[in-house]
Amino acid sequence: MFGVQSEVDRTPAEIDPLEQRAIAAVKDGNAGSYDYLVSKYMKRVVSIAWGIVRNAHDAEDLAQEAFVKAFQTIGRFKPGEPFGPWIYRIVTNLALDVVKHRQRFRHEEINESLPATRGDRADLPAVVNELARRIDDAIESLPEMQRIVARLYLVEHFEHSEIAAMTALSEGTIRSHLSLARAKLRERLADLYEGRHE
Amino acid sequence: MSEDKFFDRLREDASRLRYVADDVLWTRLIARIRERVRSQPSVAVMLARWFRPITASFVTLAIAAALSVTWIERHESANGVEAMTSNFVEITVDGDTYNLAE
Numbered sequence: 001m002f003g004v005q006s007e008v009d010r011t012p013a014e015i016d017p018l019e020q021r022a023i024a025a026v027k028d029g030n031a032g033s034y035d036y037l038v039s040k041y042m043k044r045v046v047s048i049a050w051g052i053v054r055n056a057h058d059a060e061d062l063a064q065e066a067f068v069k070a071f072q073t074i075g076r077f078k079p080g081e082p083f084g085p086w087i088y089r090i091v092t093n094l095a096l097d098v099v100k101h102r103q104r105f106r107h108e109e110i111n112e113s114l115p116a117t118r119g120d121r122a123d124l125p126a127v128v129n130e131l132a133r134r135i136d137d138a139i140e141s142l143p144e145m146q147r148i149v150a151r152l153y154l155v156e157h158f159e160h161s162e163i164a165a166m167t168a169l170s171e172g173t174i175r176s177h178l179s180l181a182r183a184k185l186r187e188r189l190a191d192l193y194e195g196r197h198e
Numbered sequence: 199m200s201e202d203k204f205f206d207r208l209r210e211d212a213s214r215l216r217y218v219a220d221d222v223l224w225t226r227l228i229a230r231i232r233e234r235v236r237s238q239p240s241v242a243v244m245l246a247r248w249f250r251p252i253t254a255s256f257v258t259l260a261i262a263a264a265l266s267v268t269w270i271e272r273h274e275s276a277n278g279v280e281a282m283t284s285n286f287v288e289i290t291v292d293g294d295t296y297n298l299a300e
Contacts, residue, residue, distance in 0.1 A: 031236050038231050042224060059217065060227055061278035067231045071238065132214040139212070154205075154212035182205050193204055 019083055026074050037083055037118055038067055039043035044156070045091045051151040054140075062098065085165060092166040099144065106180035121180065136187040143180050150181040
């Protein structure tokens, strides 16, 4: 479940001529050309969804929904723009809707004094290196929006402006969430980082 | 360690938390999306879906209107014949009145 993906799909989106050709073909009614876009972005889209909803099945379903939604509305997609930020924004919005729905459901169904069980621990692999597990636990212990923003920044390596576009929040709000998250994470991971990496 | 340095280190280490799965999952997901995308209706089909009920409504209205007009026309012509047969026709010549029905 955890692993290191190639850095190729982590670099900021650049204009890919094949991608632009695929988008144009899909707009012209060639659904087969959509395969290129799905193959290129699928892994990262699922990773973003999983980071937010923390459930593998939900993340896969959300990725499917995001790609189908993007396909249905591709006519509105501006030519010359990279596809990545658009599909990331769609999947983030869908995943945030799931989180909001869960919060509402939890609010109605469960006594608020009980601790929130947000993460689906069954999705965590049996053997994960201790450092990764500690970081994961620390991120998961953050309040909801700090957790989501921290995950997009720390795990997915998105920049502030990209996270702002994906979550429809201002860059200032993203910085504020990250600043609060950083203070809490530093405190919770003090034994791992203080002195060791100096 | 400065705040920024701590966060940079954490960011580096946290990249291990990205979701990865085996190729079977990706292949399955891509196939499912392909299937859903290809079953999406084209613009022509969507327009047809919109226009079909509208066309059906218009056709129903047109048939109803035609039947109504036919019925009214028949009814009126029947009344006309009845009126013609039931009305007396009187002709007056040099002060004398003749009734054709008589």
